[in-house]
Amino acid sequence: MPALKKTVLTVLSAALLSVSVVSPAGAADKDKTDDKQPKPTGPMSTVGGKRLGQEGTQVELGPGAPVLPKDLSARSWIVADAENGQVLAAHNAHWRLPPASTLKMLFADTVLPALQPKSLTHMVTEDELAGIGEGSSLVGVKEDNTYTVHDLWLGVFLRSGNDAVHVLSEMYGGxxxxxAAMQRHAEELQALDTRVVSPDGYDAPNQVSSAYDLTLxxxxxxxxxxxxxxxxxxxxKFxxxxKGKKRETFEIQNTNRLITGDIGVDPYKGIAGVKNGYTTHAGNTFTGIAERDGTVLLVTVMNPSSEESHAVYKEAAGLLDWGFAASGKVTPVxxxxxxxSAVTGTAKGSEPAAGADKADRKKQAATATHAAAAGGGGIWTALSVAGGVLLLLAAGAFLVNRRWPLPDLVRRLPRR
Known part of the structure; x- marks a missing residue:
């Protein structure tokens, strides 16, 4: 065979091999159990790119990129760079599924700026605890007792307390x-897969979100x-x-097992939140954020079918490991x-609580502006709060304190 022809064939073979490596399937044969997995029943949104609206796993591996973890059983998942927004890989990213308590992230993002200061106290009434779904997760809020906003938010984030959610909702305006405010905020964030029916994520007809939206x-x-x-x-401490004049406290622990660990699950190095959830209809759901060597990743996993204990955390940890190893070696999908508002330049912000007077609205707007400015200062991690602890990992305490490169992502609020 002439040397030139042999060289050309060699180059063509290498090129074909390269194409196969970066195929959408992800550099490895699909797991045979893929065919047994449930699939989206209708078309999915293409917000964020056409590939994200396609069924199945979407990934473009480059030279030196690791293959995706084996035995991923979640119906939907996504791995993205939290700072530049690039989606490194996804699987049915826009499949509309019940979100369970991960929807509390939207609740907090909507309501938290309006209920300030954190030291604000509130006496809980019996009516405020009515309507909580049967079997809901609770932190232990009791009627005729006073709590600070700070207490209640700890109950929401650590214990996923639907009782705390309902009290905060009543404080916000009902x-x-x-x-309604959560739905408006979801639309402002372009989280168009989301339909909000209950503020706590408890199973409700037509209440859905997606891995993509939860990540937003x-x-x-x-x-x-x-x-x-x-x-x-x-x-x-909660x-x-x-009892009489005395009021004791009790300890609550974060149910996010990548923070606190559990049997079979170690705390994840670099983890900084954010929220887990479970209902019988939604299965297990989880969104997490972590940092390593200057890279900050977000991962969302929805409803693993694996019967392995803590599968949602193990699959999330596996995807984070993959994302850190693959960062810079994959083409975003x-x-x-x-x-x-960051696209159109219109000023939209968190809605003030219903029924607030003009002075309250000015105060809420100023507070939300301050919170947004503080948020623009960077992704923050693991500060102790009243009765809390500084999370220590195997490599020691970690701190991520730098600016987000896209300040426009902080919602602009109107001047009042």
Missing amino acids: VPATV FARSGMQKADFREYAATATA PGAK GELVPPK
């Missing part, structure tokens, strides 16, 4: 007003200092019921879009 909520929320604080807290 559950219907809160649901986490990204937006992590730009708020208070949100970051609560999401990263491992343990805290007020108990008042999409992006996390910015809020509408």
Whole structure:
């Protein structure tokens, strides 16, 4: 064979091999169990890119990139760079599924800026605890007892307390007003797969979100200092019921097992939040954020079918490991879009609580502006709060304190 022809054939073979390596299937044969997995029943959104609206796994591996973890069983998942918004890989990213308590990220991102200061106290009434779904996760809020906003948010983030959610919703203007505000905020974030029916994520007809949307909520929320604080807290003291003049506290622990660990699950190095969830209809859901060597990744996993204990955390940890190893070695398959206001230049912000007077609205706007400015200062991690602890990992305490490169992602608020 002539040397030139042999060289050409060699180059063509290498090129064909390269094409196969970066195929959408992801450099490895699909797991045979893929055919047994449930699939989206209708077309998916293409917000963030056409590839994200396609069924199945989407990834473009480059030279030196590791293959995706084996035995991923989640119906939907996504791995994205939290700062530049690049989606490194995804699987049915826009499949509309029940979100369970991961929807509390949207609740917090919507309501938290309006309920300030954190020291604000509130006496809980019996009516405020009515309507909580049967079997809901609770932190232990009791009627005729006073709590600070700070206490209640710890109950939301650490114990996923639907009782705390309902009290905060009433403080915001009522559950219907809160649901409406959450829906408006989801649309502002371009989270168009999301339909909000209950503020706590409890199973409700037609209440859905997607791995893509949940990731948008986490990204937006992590730009708020208070949100970051609560999401990263491992343990805290929560007020108990008042007995006479004495009121004791009890310890609550974050149910995010990548923060606190559990049997079979180690705390994840570099983890900084954000939220887990479970209902019988939704299965297990989880969104997490972590940092290593200057890279900050977001991962969302929805409803693994694996019967392995803590599968949602193990699959999330595996995807984070992959993402850190693959960063810079893959071609993005999409992006996390910015809020509408960052695109159009219109000023949209968190809705003030229903029924607030003009003075209250000015105060809420100023507070939300301060929170947004603080959030623009960077992704924050693991500060201790009252009764909480500084999360220590195998490599020691870690701190991520630098600016987000896209300041427009912080919602612009109107001057009042």
